[in-house]
Amino acid sequence: MSRSIGLDATLTDYVRKVNPAESPALKRCREETEAREDANMQVSPEQAAFMKMIARMVNAKTAVEVGVFTGYSALAVAETMKALHGEKARLYACDVSHELIGIAEDYWKEGDVADVIRPVIGDARESLIGLINDGLAESVDMMFVDADKTGYPEYYTAGLTLLRPGGVMLFDNVLWSGSVADPSTTDPDTEALRAIAQKVNQDDRVENAFTAIGDGLLIAMKR
Numbered sequence: 158m159s160r161s162i163g164l165d166a167t168l169t170d171y172v173r174k175v176n177p178a179e180s181p182a183l184k185r186c187r188e189e190t191e192a193r194e195d196a197n198m199q200v201s202p203e204q205a206a207f208m209k210m211i212a213r214m215v216n217a218k219t220a221v222e223v224g225v226f227t228g229y230s231a232l233a234v235a236e237t238m239k240a241l242h243g244e245k246a247r248l249y250a251c252d253v254s255h256e257l258i259g260i261a262e263d264y265w266k267e268g269d270v271a272d273v274i275r276p277v278i279g280d281a282r283e284s285l286i287g288l289i290n291d292g293l294a295e296s297v298d299m300m301f302v303d304a305d306k307t308g309y310p311e312y313y314t315a316g317l318t319l320l321r322p323g324g325v326m327l328f329d330n331v332l333w334s335g336s337v338a339d340p341s342t343t344d345p346d347t348e349a350l351r352a353i354a355q356k357v358n359q360d361d362r363v364e365n366a367f368t369a370i371g372d373g374l375l376i377a378m379k380r
């Protein structure tokens with residue numbers, strides 16, 4: 158089960174009980190994904206609840222997700238976006254895997270958000286450039302980055318172009334199960350996560366907050 162860092166099973170249960178209930182499609186996506194060996198890639202329900210609230214707070218009509226997996230976080234955010242903007246909402250869901258997007262689409266159909274989600278299949282480095290070239294610069298309200306960690310600097314650069322002023326980028330796994338605070342861990346993923354935290358914190362183009370939600374969620378709002 159995917160859960161927030163530092164929360165034991167008892168507290169995780171409590172937090173889930175006092176958060177809004179998942180939709181049936183979210184519940185099925187989470188439960189079926191739990192049977193996979195790589196299930197821990199999925200965001201936790203409490204992180205999804207937080208992201209739905211962020212979507213509401215920025216009145217998200219246009220959003221981008223980088224790293225879809227079986228579609229849980231995209232489904233959560235798209236539900237809120239469609240509640241706010243109906244069929245005019247657009248979530249560009251980027252993943253390198255045809256197979257995973259196929260799995261995700263089944264949950265998006267059940268959740269009645271397939272019409273507002275546009276899958277973008279390929280390396281997200283190129284997909285984000287494609288979205289910029291398609292005219293999305295300065296129009297994106299919210300972007301969630303949850304793919305290859307060494308790509309985070311490039312996703313940040315593209316995100317700064319895509320976001321409107323006041324739009325937010327969320328970077329997942331910035332605690333990397335605690336590795337980022339262990340100086341003896343120097344693998345490329347951990348180094349990339351340290352680098353993005355530092356870069357965002359020193360960048361006067363954004364307001365930022367580093368939170369311990371999930372496996373660490375870094376929030377950057379474009380000024």
Ligand SMILES: C[S@@+](CC[C@H](N)C(=O)[O-])C[C@H]1O[C@@H](n2cnc3c(N)ncnc32)[C@H](O)[C@@H]1O
Binds near residue numbers: 199
């Ligand atoms: C941690 S999972 C995403 C979890 C998802 N946000 C959720 O809550 O279920 C990471 C995903 O990123 C995708 N990915 C990895 N490298 C990528 C890249 N360079 N471009 C696009 N997607 C990539 C993987 O295929 C995988 O589905």
